[in-house]
Amino acid sequence: MLYGRQTELQALSRLVAEASAGRGGALIVEGDAGVGKTALLRRAVAAAGSGTRVLTCSGVQAEVALAFGGLQRLLTPLLDQLPELPDDQAAALRSALGLSTAPAADLLVRTAVLSLLDRAAARTPLLLVADDLHWLDPATAGVLLFAARRIEGRSIAFLAAVREVGEATGDLPRLTLGGLAPDTASALLDAHGWGTPGPARCAIAAAVGGNPLALEELVRLGSPAEVAEKVVLTGTAPLSLRLREVFAERTRELPESARTLLLVAAAEDSGHTGTVLAAAGRLAVDAQALDVVEAAGYLEEVPGARLRFRHPLVRAAVYADASARRRALAHRALADELATQHPEGGQRERAVWHRALAATGPDEQLAEALVAGAETVRRRGGLAAAAAVLHRAALLSPTEQQHTRRLAAAAHAAWKSGSPQLAHPLLREALSRPADAETQLELDRLRGMMELWGGDQQAAVARLLDSAVALAGRSPDKAVTLAFMAVDGALRADRTDEALRAARLIEAAGVEDPGYSRYGSWLADAVVGRPLDGLTPWQILQAAPEGLSRNDAHLHAWPAALGHLGASPRMARSFIVEACDHFATSGMLAVRGLLLSWLADLEYRTGLWPECEAHAQEGLRMARDVGQPVLEADLLAVLALLSAGRGEAEDCRGYAERAQALAVPQANRSAAGTAQWALGRLSLAAGDYAEACERLAALGEPGSPFAHSRVARQAALDVVEAHVRANRRGAAEQSARAFEEWAEQTTLVWPEPARHGIRALLTEDDAADKHFQAALSAAGAADAPLARGHTALLYGEWLRRNRHEGEARAQLRSALDTLEGLGARGEAERARTQLRAAGGAPRRRGGDPSARLTVQELQVARLAAEGLSNREIGARLSLSPRTVGYHLYKVFPKLGISSRSQLRDADLDAVG
Secondary structure, three states: OOOOOHHHHHHHHHHHHHHHOOOOEEEEEEOOOOOOHHHHHHHHHHHOOOOOEEEEEEOOHHHOOOOOHHHHHHHHHHHHHHHHOOHHHHHHHHHHOOOOOOOOOHHHHHHHHHHHHHHHHHHOOEEEEEEOHHHOOHHHHHHHHHHHOOOOOOOEEEEEEEOOOOOOOOOOOEEEOOOOOHHHHHHHHHHOOOOOOOHHHHHHHHHOOOOHHHHHHHHHHOOHHHHHHHHHOOOOOOHHHHHHHHHHHHHOOOOHHHHHHHHHHHHOOOOEHHHHHHHHHOOOOOOOHHHHHHHOOOEEEEOOOEEEEOOHHHHHHHHHHOOHHHHHHHHHHHHHHHHHHOOOOOHHHHHHHHHHHHOOOOOHHHHHHHHHHHHHHHHOOOHHHHHHHHHHHHHHOOOHHHHHHHHHHHHHHHHHOOOHHHHHHHHHHHHOOOOOHHHHHHHHHHHHHHHHHHOOHHHHHHHHHHHHHHHOOOOHHHHHHHHHHHHHHHHHOOOHHHHHHHHHHHHHHHHOOHHHHHHHHHHHHHHOOOOOOOOOHHHHHHOOOOOHHHOHHHHHHHHHHHHHOOOOHHHHHHHHHHHHHHHHHHOOHHHHHHHHHHHHHHHHHOOOHHHHHHHHHHHHHHHHHOOOHHHHHHHHHHHHHHHHHHOOHHHHHHHHHHHHHHHHHHOOHHHHHHHHHHHHHHHHHHOOHHHHHHHHHHHHOOOOOOOOHHHHHHOHHHHHHHHHHOOOHHHHHHHHHHHHHHHOOOOOOOHHHHHHHHHHHHOOOOHHHHHHHHHHHOHHHHHOHHHHHHHHHHHHHHHHHOOOHHHHHHHHHHHHHHHHHHOOHHHHHHHHHHHHHOOOOOOOOOOOHHHHOOHHHHHHHHHHHOOOOHHHHHHHHOOOHHHHHHHHHHHHHHHOOOOHHHHHHOOHHHOO
């Protein structure tokens, strides 16, 4: 019986029910060892019902370096659906599961798993259960968490148990299990025949914090008084150690043969009955040992010819209590058995790993075998597991140089897997050891790349540039890659000179490959705001240097970067959408995260705000998935700016504070400045002009952590307006002059309308009229609808002050339509108020409320009225389920309804 968990069981039942209705979600069950996580998960599985398909796996300490071991157990029931996947995804998943030897990227494996789960869930709702997620091999854990963040709108529920929610799972919904309440603990003890309550019994329950497994095990040791004296009242060890001692004391009473069998089972990750018994037989375990441990309640046989410990903590205690010598004997027996049963294929890697765990000193032959095995694991897509294997190889290396070289390789594999928490300690250890020149260069290169995505941008740029210079002669392609990354970091840190230096390094690589000369020159021009006019991203792609043609990620990243810095944001946006789709199917999701940040920025600027939010949120999940806090800050800053535009003050402040908390220590001035701009716009819209001036002035203030020249230029119109409204004319003129000096030098088109808008604000006579008109008709105005709508609002207000009521109404009505269409609610309301004051009224598009829907909102509303889910609507309209949900969020209040069912009664056909 499960005591005191009714509330928790109801939460799990709701999760499964929501998934059955197409509203999938994830839940992380957190709690100390023995608190009841496993029992709760098993009860959820039992209660799932015949209408839900359950897929399970559980983590094992010894299998942490065996790539995709947990995934293989989870997906075995779905393998018959592999042929339904796209060919590249099916091939990657076969490789990951050991069904082929073809190479596969771990990120492509994640995409393939999500596709497979999606197809299976379309037939029958799925419940994915991962017990002891913290002990799963990193490759499997990465796949499951990737899927968990993307099952919204799918018929999939994800349920996982962990000891403690950490960085990898902190953004997912959680359910924390504490100890049982005193009355519930008392009921459990009653059920085990511990008599009437007394002081000793209460002391025991309190001492173990109501931990149910601790209570169940303690009652087996004697009376309450005996146990209180022996285990609890005389000890000060943490609960986990007390529990381990309890289990150890009980297992020590077993026959030696039974104890050895338990240890072999604890050391073998698969739990395969035949393998465990055969390996134990090599250690002289008799045939009755299995009966003994089953009768004692330690092991049970489960379907699939596998042995399972009654509780993961039992397994952990058995393994931890054994001496190093006994553990080595168990691993050696398993290695010999696996090598005999499976001399070829994937089990050979497992045999080598067990042999490595049995090793007690340096062994170069074994270290080389591990390195070879790591390469096989890497090709299968298990980079995090490859890192663990390489680390073990380093520990077995007989020389210092070999040790350091393998540590560097382990750190690189961990970083590429998106596991910075694994990579950083390995890198620190490698940097502290002697290294040859080649290894030291690799360590410097890796340190620069890791800092670019997770550390100080200025330090990253310096290291990347130094490494690029060192590699220029011997490996031009690697040097170009590092220099390209240095440009990205330099632009974040507002170090234009270093960005130019990096671009010139790329240009110099044209000696080896003339294409690099073109690319470096184009990049240098874009860095200083003079991109080549008329050059499309597709033309840039076609002009790729030969070296880039071998690297699919950078082949597409270059045109995307140049487009993002270029003169045509809409064209760049179209290319990046295509590139993101390409990377989604090819599995290059880390690169896709960077492109999503550029895409969200372009969509904010061009007024595609629902798409901006969807892509920014997707990129945010991606950044967390692959451990890129720098990119996370970039995306949070875009979301802050978007929230400011919509007038969502609380969301804006939340996003901005989180962005700046990450960005300031990183010297990521681009993100810190963008978030500051968002806060300044919020103050400006609220009429707090003093605060707006203070916040916005920081964008151009030398030494400010928020100072960034590009962001300051983009915010120039807001900066000048804040100073004008605060009667700080001198500061407004100074900001205007700085912007105009730069605008005269650039070939970008967006500064022209901003320049005229600024002059209109500063001009006191009728010349303002000409500047307003020029701002609204300038070439770049069409690509910046928020700026255009705001300028029309300012123009309308100016016309009204100067008693040109008819012209004012036209401009204010135009501003209202533009701002309302964007979703800029605060500014739209200001335009509506000004329009009424000018004697006008908002234009009505028809008598029916649904006439106020945009074209896409109307499409979404009609499909939702037919009963389609968000995912089905998204598939029809090429939108993400999150974007569909956002459209419905806007549709409901416009139609005066509150649920999808009411859409059926709305007269949507009346809209022409």
